[in-house]
Amino acid sequence: MSDDVSTRARADHALDSGTAARTSTLEGEPLLGLHEMELNFGPQHPSTHGVLRLVLKVDGEKIVSVRPDIGYLHRGTEKLFESETYVMGIPHTDRMDYVAAATNNHAFCLVVEKLLAVEIPKRVQVIRVLLDELQRISSHLLWLATSAIDLGAMTPFFYTFREREQVLDAFEEYCGARLTLNCMRIGGLPVDITPRFLQMVHDFAGPFLKRVDEYEDLLTENRIWKKRTVGVAVFTTEQCVEWGVTGPPLRATGMAWDLRRAIPYECYPELQFDIPVGKNADTYDRYLVRMAEMRQSIRIVNQCLEILDKAPAGEFKGKVPRVIKPPAGEAYACVESPKGELGFYLVSTGGNKPYRMHVRPPSFINLQALPEMAKGHLVSDLVAVIGTIDIVLGEVDR
Amino acid sequence: MAEEEKPPAPAPAGEKTPDKAPEKKAAAAPAKPKGPAPVDASGKPLVANLSNAVPGAVVAAQEFVGETTVEVAPAKLVEACRHLKDSESFAYLVDLTAVDWKQRTPRFDVVYLLHSFKRGNERIRLKTRVDDGEECPSVTGVWMAANWMEREVFDLFGIRFTGHPDLRRILTWDGFHGYPLRKDFPIEGIDTGAAIYPDRYPEGGGPSPNDPNRRTVS
DSSP states (O other): OSSSSHHHHHHHHHHHHOOOOOOSSSOOOOOTTTEEEEEESSSSSSSSSSSOOOEEEEEETEEEEEEEEOOOTTOHHHHHHSSOHHHHHHHHHHTTTTTTTHHHHHHHHHHHHHHHTOOOOOOHHHHHHHHHHHHHHHHHHHHHHHHHHHHTHHHHHHHHHHHHHHHHHHHHHHHHHHSSOOOOTTOOOOOOOOOOHHHHHHHTTHHHHHHHHHHHHHHOOOOOHHHHTTSSSOOOOHHHHHOOOHHHHHTTTTOOOOHHHHHOOOOOOOGGOOOOOOSSSSSHHHHHHHHHHHHHHHHHHHHHHHHHOOSSSSSOOOOOOOOOOOOSSSEEEOOOOOOEEEEEEEESSSSOOOOOOOOOOOHHHHTTTTHHHHHHHHHHHHHHHHHHOOOOHHHHOO | OOOOOOOOOOOOOOOOOOOOHHHHHHHHHTTTTOOOOOOOOTTTTHHHHHHEEETTOOOEEEETEEEEEEEEOGHHHHHHHHHHHHSSSSOEEEEEEEEEOSSSSSSSEEEEEEEEETTTEEEEEEEEEEEOOOOOOOOOOOTTTHHHHHHHHHHHOOEEEEEEOOOOOSSSTTTOOOTTTSSOOOOTTTOOOHHHHHHSTTOOSSSSOOOTTEEEOO
C-alpha cells in the first residue's frame, strides 16, 4: 500500500471504476490509495505542544506517512542577532526554547566567550551550572506533565507543577523573570545570587528525590502507561546518529553520550554525576532516562549548593571589556540542553555585532526524525511519539 | 573538541599540502595571551589523509580556537564527506548552515560540522564556496540529517542543493519570495503582498506601483 506503484494502480482503478481519484492536497505527494486518507494533525492540536502541523496519510488507523509542516513561529531570530549587539542578542535566545531559557543563554554566552578568550571565574561557573541544572529539571518536569496528559494521565501534571513552581520562584528571586530568564551575560552573570535564592534552592532540592519517587509511583509500573509507551517509536543508536538525534532519545538507545562529559564546559569535569542510559530505545526508556536525569541533576545541584554555601557572595563577572568586540573568526560552542545538543555558530568580523549567528537547535533536528519514528504506528501513538521527542516549537522555528 | 596541537606531520606525497605550515605556526605561538589566532592545519593527519584520499578536495585548512576548518572544493564535496564518514568515522552531522559574504565573488560559504564518536569526540568543520545562482551538491545521500538543514539553507539563503530529495521551503511559507538571511534582505521584513507578488509590488514592500495613492521619494 505504501509504495507508489501500487498506490497509483489502485487510484487508477478507482478512476476507471467511476470512483473519483483522490489526490493529496500537498504538492509532490503521490495519489492516495482507495483506503488511504489524509489527516491534518494540528497546527492547533493541543498535543502538538505548540503550532506544529503534521499531514498524515493514514490507512485506517495506521500511519502510512507523516509530513511535518513547521515554521508557524518563525521570527527570524538569526537575522535579529545580526542587527543587534552581542548583549542585546541574549534575550532573543530566551524565546527559542522558552522552557529552558538558561541553557540557551549559556550556549550563546559560551560561543562569544570562546572567541573573546575570557576566563570565567570558578564561582560564576558553579552558579551557571546550578542554573542550568535547575532549568533541566524544570524542563523535564514540564515534559513529564504534558506528555503524561497527552497519554491520558492527568495526575502527574499536578504533582510536577508543584515542584516546577518552586524552581520558577527561585529563578524569579534570582533574576526577576520566571520563564524568559536572560540570566547570563558574556563573561559572567547579570547579578549575584542572594541568600534567599540559595535558601529557596535548598528547600526545593531537599525533598526533590522523594518527589521523583512520587512521579515514578504514578507512572513507572502503571499498566496503561506501559501499554502506551513500551515498544513505541523504537529508534536505534545507528538511526539516531544518522538523523543527528541527540539528548535523551540518543541516551535511551544505550549510548552514554552527553556533552557535559563528551565536550566538557564550565566546571562539569569536577562534578560527580552519571549519564543515565536506556536499553530498548523506545518511548518508555526515554521516559526512564529523563527521570534518571532529574535525579542526576539534583545531585549536581547539591554539589553546587555545597560550594556556594561556603561563598554566598563574591564575584559574578569575569574580566570582559566594556564593549564586546570579539576578534574576527568563527567558533562553535554547544551545551547539553534538556533536549539535546544546542549549539551556536558565530562568525565575527571584529565588529560589535555578530556577522552571522547560527543556532543548531536540538528540537529542529530531533523533529526531523519524527516521520521515521511514527511510521507504521497507530494515529493515537503519534501523540506519544511527539511527546517523547520533547520538542519546543519556539526552538524548531526560531 | 580540545585537540592537542600536533606539530605538522611531514607532508605525505600529497598534492595540495602547502609547505608554509611551520613558519605560520611559529608566528602564532606567542600570540596566545592577546587572543586566539588561526593556525594552518593542512599538516594534520586527518586533513592530509583527506587530501590524499580525495585528490583536489582540500583547498585550505586552518585551526582556530581549537576547531579545525577545512575548505573543500564544491565539486569534491560529496566525495570528501563520504570519505570522512566511511573511513574516518565522522558518523554524525552536527550542523549545516551558510554564511552570506555579500561582497565576495563566490558569495556564500556553506558550512558543515561533523562529529566522530570513535575518534574521541573529534570535530571537523568543512566549508565550501558557492556563488549566487550556483548549485551546491547535496549531502543527503551521506547523512539523512542533512535533509532539513539543507532545506533551511535553501529557504533562508536561496542556495539550491543538487540531488536533494525534497527541496522545499521549510521555515517560511510556500509562495514566499525572498531569502531572509541574505544580507540584502531588509531587517524589518517585507510586506506580505510583496512576498507573494514580487512582480506587482515594489521590492521592500509598500503599496503596489499601480496604486494611485502611492507616494515615492523622488
